[in-house]
Amino acid sequence: MKKLLKTMAVCGTVIIAAGNISVAEETGEALYTAKCKMCHGATGAGDTPIGKKQGVKSFSDPEIVKKSDSVLFDITKNGVGKMPAYKDKLTDAQIKSLVDYMRSLQKK
Numbered sequence: 128m129k130k131l132l133k134t135m136a137v138c139g140t141v142i143i144a145a146g147n148i149s150v151a152e153e154t155g156e157a158l159y160t161a162k163c164k165m166c167h168g169a170t171g172a173g174d175t176p177i178g179k180k181q182g183v184k185s186f187s188d189p190e191i192v193k194k195s196d197s198v199l200f201d202i203t204k205n206g207v208g209k210m211p212a213y214k215d216k217l218t219d220a221q222i223k224s225l226v227d228y229m230r231s232l233q234k235k
């Protein structure tokens with residue numbers, strides 16, 4: 128019986144660890160589609176109904192292109208104006224991958 132419990136505990140740990148890996152591997156693109164697209168639009172142009180209403184600028188706007196990665200990171204983490212803060216919802220690593228994804232949208 129003790130041995131069975133031990134086996135179950137080990138299996139449980141493995142399952143939890145696997146779950147964490149899949150979160151860590153979420154790409155900036157998947158996160159963006161799930162959490163940001165409804166306001167910022169698929170191409171980052173801010174051309175969604177909510178985006179237009181809230182005055183969201185395109186990520187390709189020169190004003191935003193010249194902002195540093197750490198500024199984009201801070202805005203996503205702490206929010207600004209109507210932009211919601213994600214510090215309780217996303218890890219720093221996830222925000223970092225989102226910054227990379229926003230940069231890739233700017234190049235298009």
Ligand code: HEC
Nearest residue numbers: 162163166181183184191199202203207208209210211225
């Ligand atoms: C509810 C709508 C909404 C959602 C969802 C949203 N944003 Fe925003 N975002 C805004 C608005 C509105 C602004 C402009 C804020 C301002 O300057 O007043 C903004 C601004 C920004 C800026 C700064 C750009 C600038 O104008 O200087 C960044 C970076 C940003 N958002 C990233 C993100 C990321 C990454 C996500 C997803 C994790 C996200 N946003 C989700 C509404 C949203």
